[in-house]
Amino acid sequence: MLTRADAVALDAADPLARYRADFVIPDPSLVYLDGNSLGRTPRRTLARLGSLAGEEWAGRLIGGWDDWLSLPSRVGDALAPLIGAHTGEVVVHDSTSVNLFQLVHAAAALRTGRRVVAVADDEFPSDRYVVAGAAQALGLDVRRLRDGIRLGDVAVIVRSLVDYRTGEAADLAGFTAAARDAGAIVIWDLCHAVGAIEVDLHAAGVQMAVGCTYKFLNGGPGAPAFSFVDHSLHAKLQQPIHGWFSHRDQFETDSPYAPHLDARRLLIGTPPVLSLVGAEEGIALTAHAGMAAVAAKTTALTQFGLALCDQAGLMSPTPRDAARRGGHVAVVHRDARALVPRLAAEAHVVADFRPPDIVRLGCSALTTRFTDVYDGIDALMNLAASA
Amino acid sequence: MLTRADAVALDAADPLARYRADFVIPDPSLVYLDGNSLGRTPRRTLARLGSLAGEEWAGRLIGGWDDWLSLPSRVGDALAPLIGAHTGEVVVHDSTSVNLFQLVHAAAALRTGRRVVAVADDEFPSDRYVVAGAAQALGLDVRRLRDGIRLGDVAVIVRSLVDYRTGEAADLAGFTAAARDAGAIVIWDLCHAVGAIEVDLHAAGVQMAVGCTYKFLNGGPGAPAFSFVDHSLHAKLQQPIHGWFSHRDQFETDSPYAPHLDARRLLIGTPPVLSLVGAEEGIALTAHAGMAAVAAKTTALTQFGLALCDQAGLMSPTPRDAARRGGHVAVVHRDARALVPRLAAEAHVVADFRPPDIVRLGCSALTTRFTDVYDGIDALMNLAASA
Numbered sequence: 001m002l003t004r005a006d007a008v009a010l011d012a013a014d015p016l017a018r019y020r021a022d023f024v025i026p027d028p029s030l031v032y033l034d035g036n037s038l039g040r041t042p043r044r045t046l047a048r049l050g051s052l053a054g055e056e057w058a059g060r061l062i063g064g065w066d067d068w069l070s071l072p073s074r075v076g077d078a079l080a081p082l083i084g085a086h087t088g089e090v091v092v093h094d095s096t097s098v099n100l101f102q103l104v105h106a107a108a109a110l111r112t113g114r115r116v117v118a119v120a121d122d123e124f125p126s127d128r129y130v131v132a133g134a135a136q137a138l139g140l141d142v143r144r145l146r147d148g149i150r151l152g153d154v155a156v157i158v159r160s161l162v163d164y165r166t167g168e169a170a171d172l173a174g175f176t177a178a179a180r181d182a183g184a185i186v187i188w189d190l191c192h193a194v195g196a197i198e199v200d201l202h203a204a205g206v207q208m209a210v211g212c213t214y215k216f217l218n219g220g221p222g223a224p225a226f227s228f229v230d231h232s233l234h235a236k237l238q239q240p241i242h243g244w245f246s247h248r249d250q251f252e253t254d255s256p257y258a259p260h261l262d263a264r265r266l267l268i269g270t271p272p273v274l275s276l277v278g279a280e281e282g283i284a285l286t287a288h289a290g291m292a293a294v295a296a297k298t299t300a301l302t303q304f305g306l307a308l309c310d311q312a313g314l315m316s317p318t319p320r321d322a323a324r325r326g327g328h329v330a331v332v333h334r335d336a337r338a339l340v341p342r343l344a345a346e347a348h349v350v351a352d353f354r355p356p357d358i359v360r361l362g363c364s365a366l367t368t369r370f371t372d373v374y375d376g377i378d379a380l381m382n383l384a385a386s387a
Numbered sequence: 388m389l390t391r392a393d394a395v396a397l398d399a400a401d402p403l404a405r406y407r408a409d410f411v412i413p414d415p416s417l418v419y420l421d422g423n424s425l426g427r428t429p430r431r432t433l434a435r436l437g438s439l440a441g442e443e444w445a446g447r448l449i450g451g452w453d454d455w456l457s458l459p460s461r462v463g464d465a466l467a468p469l470i471g472a473h474t475g476e477v478v479v480h481d482s483t484s485v486n487l488f489q490l491v492h493a494a495a496a497l498r499t500g501r502r503v504v505a506v507a508d509d510e511f512p513s514d515r516y517v518v519a520g521a522a523q524a525l526g527l528d529v530r531r532l533r534d535g536i537r538l539g540d541v542a543v544i545v546r547s548l549v550d551y552r553t554g555e556a557a558d559l560a561g562f563t564a565a566a567r568d569a570g571a572i573v574i575w576d577l578c579h580a581v582g583a584i585e586v587d588l589h590a591a592g593v594q595m596a597v598g599c600t601y602k603f604l605n606g607g608p609g610a611p612a613f614s615f616v617d618h619s620l621h622a623k624l625q626q627p628i629h630g631w632f633s634h635r636d637q638f639e640t641d642s643p644y645a646p647h648l649d650a651r652r653l654l655i656g657t658p659p660v661l662s663l664v665g666a667e668e669g670i671a672l673t674a675h676a677g678m679a680a681v682a683a684k685t686t687a688l689t690q691f692g693l694a695l696c697d698q699a700g701l702m703s704p705t706p707r708d709a710a711r712r713g714g715h716v717a718v719v720h721r722d723a724r725a726l727v728p729r730l731a732a733e734a735h736v737v738a739d740f741r742p743p744d745i746v747r748l749g750c751s752a753l754t755t756r757f758t759d760v761y762d763g764i765d766a767l768m769n770l771a772a773s774a
Contacts, residue, residue: 026446041445132629133628270483273609275660
């Protein structure tokens with residue numbers, strides 16, 4: 001029988017516990033289990049925004065661009081080791097939707113002759129919308145991704161590594177290998193994985209991926225997303241939005257368009273510097289803690305959460321196999337839609353609801369305490385019992 | 388004969404002079420004539436970033452989205468009156484390059500049967516690259532925009548209102564009318580016009596426009612851009628990047644994609660909130676000063692600058708007709724590339740160079756003093772004489 005004392009003991013033994021002090025936490029009593037939607041605010045981000053706006057922008061003015069021009073690739077290079085990528089393969093820019101759009105085009109251009117893009121019916125909605133829009137623009141058919149799907153004519157598959165509802169993690173290496181064997185390129189959406197669990201893109205043979213930085217990486221609301229493309233594809237990489245940040249001689253206005261030779265080919269327009277440094281600071285914190293330690297803590301938090309769910313009689317579709325789950329625990333309940341606001345109002349617990357019947361409990365390694373998991377699930381159990 | 392005393396007198400009589408105190412200006416002796424590349428830092432932006440990160444994000448966490456979700460349209464609605472647009476017609480999002488890409492697609496979709504996109508050879512490079520990339524994706528031909536161009540088969544024309552080098556402003560109403568008469572849609576790039584001069588999109592019959600917020604609107608480095616689409620086109624507006632922020636029922640994950648009924652159809656992914664509030668604050672300052680007063684000051688600054696150029700024997704291609712120029716004065720000099728860094732190093736004057744031979748002197752109504760214009764051109768004259 002797990003008790004709150006177990007949670008207290010786990011927090012006391014947690015080697016990452018000290019990182020919580022690196023975040024701005026105005027209300028320490030709040031049980032925040034939604035870092036999988038929006039991570040907390042790193043103290044260094046707050047300081048950085050002040051120095052960026054008050055000193056770099058105000059003081060260096062246009063000269064600030066000497067540093068800022070390289071931010072998308074610099075932040076990408078800092079992110080790369082967290083996902084098993086190399087220098088020059090990751091850029092931080094635009095949004096997951098824009099980046100996915102680019103890569104669907106890029107992947108389709110590498111698989112001319114194939115006329116199908118595959119995506120699951122229950123994939124994250126924005127990904128489904130982007131895939132459908134890109135397919136329409138490209139004249140491709142969209143096929144439902146499911147077990148037993150024919151892949152012989154599939155050019156591109158878009159798939160989330162971690163399911164945004166259940167928290168189930170796909171078999172990154174196995175699925176990628178099967179798709180590659182069949183001649184398809186998988187674009188992995190890492191939004192619900194990056195900064196939570198170990199991801200080794202090269203070990204898994206991944207060719208393309210996108211993801212966001214505002215969830216487990218604590219980059220700030222709407223911080224730019226990232227794109228990964230395996231270096232072996234860079235020379236052939238074509239995407240349709242040719243902005244000046246992808247152009248090698250950016251300020252030589254008479255030179256014909258010639259994109260960079262690495263992932264910077266995917267850059268488009270002038271990047272949102274204030275939001276980009278938020279991503280940089282968030283990534284730096286996770287890198288400082290070490291991805292292995294972060295992933296181990298995520299696993300411990302979700303394991304503790306699942307054990308508590310079992311004990312409380314709450315039903316969870318989140319896998320018990322740690323290798324097959326991400327950074328949140330899902331609880332299925334017919335009153336989920338009503339329970340989430342009640343958790344906030346009656347128990348000071350922030351979780352989120354995903355239709356039709358899921359309560360998501362996010363476990364952010366750098367800020368979530370085992371006591372948060374305990375208190376959140378305890379409150380959920382009590383409210384569910386009275387629902 | 389104009390002297391520095393004239394500049395001092397003009398500053399003393401300037402009704403907008405007090406707005407300079409609303410900006411962070413660490414070095415008041417710096418002659419900054421590059422607000423047309425990157426505007427200065429509003430004090431309220433600095434404060435807003437602190438409260439946004441330290442209170443809204445850190446304190447409200449995911450609940451902050453209750454306010455942030457509407458930022459792209461709210462900031463767009465605040466910008467709309469500065470360009471003669473209506474509520475619901477402007478959204479602030481992504482970058483000029485992405486937005487232009489969307490509108491080239493949208494305009495082409497409204498002109499099926501026509502297979503040509505027209506853009507000038509000397510249009511701003513990123514616009515040319517975007518047009519070429521979009522045309523390639525759409526299977527359209529790119530035709531060189533110039534006097535006497537055939538428009539009978541042209542679907543879309545992309546054109547800057549203010550030339551980024553010469554500062555010449557196009558005839559917004561006249562060119563739009565001629566294009567519409569010929570059945571083409573003009574997408575106006577307002578980057579070098581918005582926040583500098585009076586722009587009345589509806590009076591000119593404009594159907595589509597894009598522009599940025601980090602130049603004369605002082606939105607901060609890489610602040611998101613904007614898109615304008617005339618309301619009569621909203622219902623038919625189709626663009627290819629279908630992100631969840633364009634979807635009416637954003638959080639109802641089972642609903643089929645159904646975009647908003649206004650300019651929000653152009654929204655894509657999660658917006659970069661930190662950069663977006665920079666745009667909001669910058670736009671608010673210009674709105675507070677009043678666009679008519681801002682435009683009058685711009686005209687006075689550039690007129691003073693042109694008179695000084697004439698007096699100094701500096702050659703400028705910037706039109707003498709105030710109705711035909713934007714917010715910067717261009718000086719043509721064979722040593723322009725070398726003169727710009729010398730201006731900074733030897734005279735504490737920041738201007739910028741644009742190939743092959745132009746020195747740009749930006750006049751930002753809220754921050755540029757007549758003495759800045761005087762000192763900048765005086766320094767340029769002296770350096771040019773010794774070059």
